[in-house]
Amino acid sequence: MHASLFVGSHLRRDLAILLTLALALAGLLVPHLLNRGLIFIVGMVWINAVFGLSFNLLFGTSGVLSFGQAMFYAAGAYAAAVFTQQLGWPLLPSLLIAAVTGGVLAMCIGFVALRRSEGVYFSILTLAFAELVHLLVANTSFLGKNDGLSALPRPRLSVGAWELDLSQGDMFYYCIVVVSVVLIALLRWVTGSGFGRALQAIRQDPERAEFLGIPVQRYRWMVFTLAGATTAAAGSLVAPWAQIVTPELAHWSNSTNPILYTLLGGSAYFWGPVLGAVTLSAVFYATRTLVGLSDLVTGMLLLLVVLALPGGMLGVLSRWTRRDSPRNETQEPKP
């Protein structure tokens, strides 16, 4: 038996910082190594990694399974689209307002759903809310109905009098890397904090946690709100990156994406969804020419993971490294 690798010791924290910085550095080198098509895909991987990590803050850390995270992703994307295209706002205020939109939406939905249900009933309720948001978006003229909003501009980055045009060259890609790294660092910090530890306790035994004085329902509501905000922040990067937003972003099938990243990478590991997002994107890319077979290959891969590798890829790696090391009762911290 081994401990969850979420909880941070100093060593793990240091390794996590190093890993985040290494990822950022690797990400910044991408435009020098790849063509534009691949740069776009790598940009999406960064965004999807944050989407997956936000989902896993709920699922892996707190044990709250939401089937409707796409609604927050879409809320962030549409908020960013409206504020940058129609109001001409620069990046940072748009990003902030998108995160707040997702957070407030999650706060409202969490207030109803978490009070009324738990377990699978909660999951189904989030799915229902997501479909409601999907239908609302698809039928709102202001949001372009089924066509969505297109020809979205890449905004300016303004800090005081200083301005940077993010539509030039690969500037917006670098912006995605920086914002994603900040969001990943935020999520890592929350996971390793006292709040994160309490969430893990709630996941394992909510009744025991309640009898330690932890307000279980309030904490679940808080983490649902936080995950909604960070998911929306990830979504807000999609609008200027893809330069189009459609109601499909709120569709239930988009809610399955962070679940797949998490299961593939390993929900018990902070970096699991990142690895899952990278792997799944690579599979999509490698099978892109296999018309009709791409989904089949992806489905087979997931079937393999769920049936044969229930701990995900990092679970396999962890078991493999432990087998090679001397058996020890104490856990060896890992990033």
Next chain:
Amino acid sequence: MSEILLDARQLEKSYGRITVLRGVSLTIGEGESHVVIGPNGAGKTTLFKVLTGELLADQGQVHFRGEDISALPAHQRVQRGFGRTFQVARVFGKLTVQDNLHVALEAHARSPRAGTGMRISERLQALLSDIGLSAHRNAVAGSLAYGDRKRLEMAMVLALEPVALFLDEPTAGMSTAERHATVQLLRHIKKTRGLSLLMTEHDMDVVFGLADRISVLHYGQLIASGSPEAIRNDQRVKDIYLGDGDAHA
């Protein structure tokens, strides 16, 4: 008579059409050990859950230090000074020993009763040392022997600096030697920390070894409450529960 810490009045609780508690009233004094006994199905566990906030009573009130806490959820009662252990030790099995204690210490640090004394890291060291698990601080709690898990659970509860400790059959499933050690531990905790204890227990050696007062439940009704001596000599309690043997005399 010590000052009343907890005062439960006319508690009623039903599950559907089955009434489990029928007008139960009891008090716990400051520093008192109060043990609730009764046959299986008497309503002990339900009473325990109603007092600790896991369930809310259909009728009746629970006062703690004069405050009506009847409608408060469990975590708010804990923040007022309740501590609870379970029949089967419940710790966070996938967290390390020190992370289990960290969770408890951090929860207490956020409560209104948190003192400004020792830092969390210092209290963590002290608790680990108290329960003799310093060497296993990085061990996963789920890998501990059952006795160690029991001690860890007790340390987690003590990390909350409770004033009233609720123990649901604290010696269930233990050997004679472990029961004896648990009784000694509870006596020590009570003496050194001045805690009030409320327990349910089936083992009469433990009951009579710890109790200042005993209440007897039968079919959801309190049929007797008094000193161990008074309970031992109560004919109705003998008839229903204790029998006429002199094992506990």
